[in-house]
Amino acid sequence: MKQKAFQDYYPDELSYCYGCGRLNDQGLKLKSYWDGEETVAIFTPREYHIAIPGYVYGGLIASIIDCHGTGTAAAALHRAEGREMGTEPPVRFVTASLHVEYMRPAPLGVELEVRGVVKEIKGRKVVVSARVSAGGEICARGEVVAVRMPEHMMPKGRTA
């Protein structure tokens, strides 16, 4: 059976994110998975996701780092707590800060691979470093500081 993505475990009410919500039909639907101690997501930009013709838009790269970072944070917290994703209570992270260094232009027409490494888990905060590569070459490096979603933003009856 195909492994479920981190984002596939988000409760329905929290699955409308433009970057990674499985229920946002206009969105990018990024899917992130464990690969040993790292996490990985693959995304193929659409032909209009360009900065200049032939090269991927930097804001898209920032977006996939963002969603891969918060997804990795949720998965890492489950792993740290020794429980499976999908068990109660659901955990959802939001982004406190996002940093991206663009190393070289990412060519359009190939898959982007984003890989995440958990640098820190402390209290409500998880720090994830990420790197994005295209055709085996690293195009961008980033860092996401993710924090558990505040209770007032959780759908009714849920806790973060």
Added chain:
Amino acid sequence: MKQKAFQDYYPDELSYCYGCGRLNDQGLKLKSYWDGEETVAIFTPREYHIAIPGYVYGGLIASIIDCHGTGTAAAALHRAEGREMGTEPPVRFVTASLHVEYMRPAPLGVELEVRGVVKEIKGRKVVVSARVSAGGEICARGEVVAVRMPEHMMPKGRTA
């Protein structure tokens, strides 16, 4: 006559950016202007640009900071050189790094205002700080380090 946006001066070949290109019909078409010593752009997120229902997607906020930053860089360089935008040679910046701090969730359904301040112009590099507000409240702060586009990425016959 309505003021032209910075992005309206980009040469056609460089006007396909997903975030701000006037010729990218799938894109966001961000438009940035001078407002005294600051620069400003207004963008109304679409109903699907959400992180969770009711709140704007962080990757979109990163994207508008990115494009407003590179647009501000181009405008600032023209101003520093004492020449009008649209004069030769055209100038186009790309993003070397992008940093965003998310202060509070941005509600969906109101205009976002992004304001830029030029912090540094040095050689091929311009540093722009930005803040994004919704309904008068600051939701995010960011910084863009923009560099002039390398010659090999410029369309044939153009110089950066």
